[in-house]
Amino acid sequence: MSPVVHLTEDQIQGLADSTLRGPEGMAAREHADTCEECGAELAMYGALVQRLAMLQDPMPPADFTSGVLEAVAHREHHLSQLRHTVLAAIPAAMVGLLAIFGWALSAAPTVHVDRLLEAWTVGRHVVSAAAPVLEAARLPIGLGAFIFAAAILLVLVRALRAGGAPATASS
Numbered sequence: 001m002s003p004v005v006h007l008t009e010d011q012i013q014g015l016a017d018s019t020l021r022g023p024e025g026m027a028a029r030e031h032a033d034t035c036e037e038c039g040a041e042l043a044m045y046g047a048l049v050q051r052l053a054m055l056q057d058p059m060p061p062a063d064f065t066s067g068v069l070e071a072v073a074h075r076e077h078h079l080s081q082l083r084h085t086v087l088a089a090i091p092a093a094m095v096g097l098l099a100i101f102g103w104a105l106s107a108a109p110t111v112h113v114d115r116l117l118e119a120w121t122v123g124r125h126v127v128s129a130a131a132p133v134l135e136a137a138r139l140p141i142g143l144g145a146f147i148f149a150a151a152i153l154l155v156l157v158r159a160l161r162a163g164g165a166p167a168t169a170s171s
């Protein structure tokens with residue numbers, strides 16, 4: 001009586017996960033069907049393979065996909081809300097900037113007037129200091145000062161018109 005050659009562990013595993021095919025697979029299957037020992041081992045491996053297959057594809061939680069989608073949607077909603085806030089803030093910021101510009105432009109004439117008064121005061125001091133020396137030439141100097149002041153006024157009016165136009169257009 002020849003010694004019984006049982007299936008190797010690899011062969012039993014191959015039978016269990018159906019990777020052992022062909023003549024070798026058929027022979028192994030035949031042996032497992034007739035040999036109690038190998039049959040029991042194959043049944044055990046088969047059960048193990050089944051359990052492994054179940055472990056390999058764990059069922060995701062029922063609300064997994066919806067939960068992920070909800071999180072994504074929530075994030076998207078938050079981002080779009082942020083975008084809307086920014087978009088809504090832009091006109092407000094522009095209005096604020098225009099208001100600041102308008103204020104600066106409306107403040108500009110005051111600055112011009114201040115500068116004019118400053119120049120006028122300095123000019124008067126110069127004129128009064130030079131008056132005794134230039135007594136004879138008072139009329140030409142007076143005329144010159146008048147023309148000078150008129151020129152400055154003209155420039156001032158032009159600056160007011162140029163500066164005032166955007167301010168009135170924005171309001």
Ligand SMILES: [Zn+2]
Pocket residue numbers: 005006007031035036037038039
């Ligand atoms: Zn056997």
